[in-house]
Amino acid sequence: MKRLLWAAAATVLVLGLWQALVSLAGLPPFILPGPGRVATALWKNRVLIADNAGVTILEVLLGLVLGTLVGAATAIGLAASASARALMRPILVFSQAIPVFALAPILTLWLGYGIGSKVVMAVLIIFFPVASSFLDGLLTTPQGYLDLARCMGARPGATLWRIRVPAALPSLASGLRLAAVYAPIGAVIGEWVGASRGLGYLMLLANGRAKIDLMFASLIVLAAFTIILHALIDFLATRLQSDAN
């Protein structure tokens, strides 16, 4: 309840700052339209925006699920072998250093212009925070747990799955919190790279057609979705963390 109140206060604050920026800095509407104009555009284009938002939300959720799975699997794979780790760490950093737009033609070549390439883009973006936080967690299993497992004559796989993985879930949770913020950006970038639907597509289209108010309306919807997603994941992540403590 209190959180909601604060969130409402934050919304009012942002809207106020926005309006002040527009009025005081005298920004023309083709650079930054005021909240009123954007709200009008949002209402007038509600069907269009809702249609496209649906596509983006689907991409983000698929990307989040797949990215978490791939990231978690990578972390587990790397946790199992020190050499793989030494070899793959620079590659992981490298994979983040490549702007995804360079990969876009390759992805569209393989996956076409459908939802596939956007999901992969979201996966590429959230893969790294998930994998690296989870790996950090897997590599810092309390020594006592490992001692215990060894004394009990544990099979290596059992130690991993029954001890190291559950003990690392809180770290996975903090990776997920980041991922929740980045996944929508990934999907939108994927849409910029080639799409015929989705909020990112709508933004580009609106920008190209000089409908800046529609662009900001799409942006606001995207931001609102990101915040809700973040709150949901935060809720889940907190449960994950308290479970392992």
Add this chain to the structure above:
Amino acid sequence: MKRLLWAAAATVLVLGLWQALVSLAGLPPFILPGPGRVATALWKNRVLIADNAGVTILEVLLGLVLGTLVGAATAIGLAASASARALMRPILVFSQAIPVFALAPILTLWLGYGIGSKVVMAVLIIFFPVASSFLDGLLTTPQGYLDLARCMGARPGATLWRIRVPAALPSLASGLRLAAVYAPIGAVIGEWVGASRGLGYLMLLANGRAKIDLMFASLIVLAAFTIILHALIDFLATRLQSDAN
């Protein structure tokens, strides 16, 4: 020494995978040129690439320093007040949810097409990981330290600067590690949005001129820089962490 060897192995592995991808998947050079072609382009355009890389590196370093300062200052400000925190947390998430490209026209309107807008873009991207990790650290000062300060009759400012901030440096360090990976991406996006120099610009230009090998050469240089930056920051961050433990 050993790390260097592993990094070399990783490089060889990446190059091998890349060549295999090109040869086996039969990717044409205008989608993904092989390492050989890219190396040739790199050598032939070394002066051009070095010139543009210099610009980008300057942007990234400035962005990193400023972003760290702004992020750290924000975290300290928020740590001091629970209401500010409740109010600003959603705004922080919101600020991450807005694709920076939407802000680009506004930024360029104010800051022009020079280095300023790129630095601000890098700052915007790294601000969040730095501020949120550092804030996490500031909010989890061991209770014992705070008890001690209270018994000693500490002034509030002194508790913050002499106890909470140093105790949170390891958290700041982990934020910095992320920032090192994202700062170059921020600068490159800034260049895409409007610039006439820099690696991001060179990529756009090469793409426009259908010189895909030059585009990938610029990309490789950017990635190499990111990796080196990450290694440097990692080194600094590790010292920061060991200092506070």
Add this chain to the structure above:
Amino acid sequence: MTAPAVRVAGRGEVDGAPLFGPLDIVLPGGQWTCLLGPSGVGKSTVLRLIADLPTGVSFLGTISAEDGMPLKGRVGYMAQSDLLLPWLDVTGNVELGARLRHERPDAARAAALVERVGLGPRARRRPRTLSGGERQRAALARTLMEDRPIVLLDEPFSALDAGNRAAMQETAAELLAGRTVLLVTHDPAEAARLGHHILVMTASGVIPAEPPALPPIRPFDDPGTLACQARLLTLLRRAA
């Protein structure tokens, strides 16, 4: 410095449920009082209440110095974990209080105290390079540096091995002589060795226990001390 007696009278509640009391404890001025009791009974809570530190417990009652002056600024505190700041060296940690109050630390006194606890050659070392006993001695020097007439000790020696613990007990008894000390401990032998007064806290109230006949600090093989220790253990087993 005159060390006043301290009186704690009242009861503690957690989320509306009674946790301890009503109790009425007096810590006689200038003497050591040892507080024993089962885990979770509220010993640390009582100690933190005197020190005006946050607790999860709401206390209904009064805490006062018998000389009528406020307690604030007259209480020193030392805990089981040494709470040395890892980024400061021994001297830095000893001088911490002054810096936190924006005062200029008395470097000569700090150096003398570091010497006094036997850490002279370690004055410039970081805590992580010290042994557990050395760290606890540094924390003691820091507590002495604050020079408070009332000193609250929450299991300060419990992380030390038996040999170091006996040595630290003697150092602390000597350096804190003449102050009003409350020592919370789990170790009946420690209480039997150090306490002018010994209190056993249970859910139903606080029972004073007879201290040994010798004055503290008592030899550990004194039959009176050993007998008192056995008596305390019996009391504690009943309370657990």
Add this chain to the structure above:
Amino acid sequence: MTAPAVRVAGRGEVDGAPLFGPLDIVLPGGQWTCLLGPSGVGKSTVLRLIADLPTGVSFLGTISAEDGMPLKGRVGYMAQSDLLLPWLDVTGNVELGARLRHERPDAARAAALVERVGLGPRARRRPRTLSGGERQRAALARTLMEDRPIVLLDEPFSALDAGNRAAMQETAAELLAGRTVLLVTHDPAEAARLGHHILVMTASGVIPAEPPALPPIRPFDDPGTLACQARLLTLLRRAA
């Protein structure tokens, strides 16, 4: 189940510098041996070497069961921190060993052991909802579930308050009777109460100490036990 004697003979080095030994320790079969000594002298290291756990110390020598069979799979281990997995309930923790070996746990035996340590009503609770004493009892049940003839205990009771500690000592002594037990402890009173044999480890070697005349587990107010405790403390102060 016959509990063999265990012999540790050799010396330990850290980064080329000698840490302990040469020493030659025998843990007599079916009896409790208590190992005391100053912090950092290598007690935990010796215990971990027997359990074949990683240490930062290189050991030159032999560790063997006197019956000539390998130690592997015959050693149980319990540490100061209870090492209960927070995401499993008490029963889950007790059955952990079997699951880690990909075996089907014997649920009836687990339930009986949980009952035996007095946690029957708490069998489905998570560790964080238990008190320190209850957690340590759950850890004991888990160790018993493994049913190993040799059991290594590294300060298992040191985090408990005096009352709980005395109770746990009795439970453990009773349930581990007939096994070869090595108990590392800092508490001379504990060693004097529980040990068939008492060893004091110092940098220069391992000195056997005379145990009290009564067989364990000894009452804590027995004069022989108290005298032994005082003797051990003297030895330890000299070693520190």
Add this chain to the structure above:
Amino acid sequence: ADKLTLILDWFVNPDHGPIVIAQEKGYFADQGLDVEVVAPADPADPPKMVAAGRADLGITYQPQLHLQVAEGLPLKRVGTLVATPLNCLLVREDGPIRSIADLKGKKVGYSVAGVEEAMIGALLKRAGLTIDDVEMVNVNFSLSPALMAGQVDAVIGAYRNFELNQMNIEGVPGRCFYVEEEGLPTYDELIYAANAETMDKEKIARFLAATEKATQFIVNHPEESWTIFAGTSPELDDELNARAWKDTIARFAPSPAGLDAGRYARFEAFLNEAGLVEGIRPVNDLAIDVGAQ
């Protein structure tokens, strides 16, 4: 029906009129074609996808085609969509730039496509200036906002049928310097490119025939064709597109398959002189008439 995939240069807009009308009026179906239209966000993508065999046809720009072929992409122009330049040098109507020569010392914005420096160089040369007399600024996404906000004094790469109308609607009217009038060899703004090695000429000929019929329909029935176009998608139905539609009709190639070989030869020579392509390729390597045997 035979399947044919077409990748547009960008989002659907009035420049794609003949394709939309042919689709809506069933002219593709009449030719036995099932045409799938894909809109990319990066105009550099369609030629790559066509060269990689991912699509049968891609819309690109004649100047870019020369660069792409020179870089070895297996592409050929097989048809024309818009047969005149649309590109123009756009300035503010109320601004100080009355002629190209007034650009001396001013800022010129552009959106990177690869050839703008050569183009602006040609325009400046005729006015007695060189590229060093102006400051070139890449403004990527925001050509007209940058001009309207006064961040730059002129932009190159704006479309005369689009940005000009946009500025009018925003109340900051602009003026266009038509590049072909200011010294640049004229060229086809939008062309259809196909894979040089694998193209199916017969199928492409049918496609072009359908768009030719659609072009004629548009020219004959401007109002009705606009209604059809605007009806395909609600976000297309606005004032800007209505104005752009009117201004574009005259620019659609009336004979999409027809090839003016001289145009391609002249532009190739121009780019070679500007140093953007090495050597000179025969027109036959750049463009063909799919109807010719």
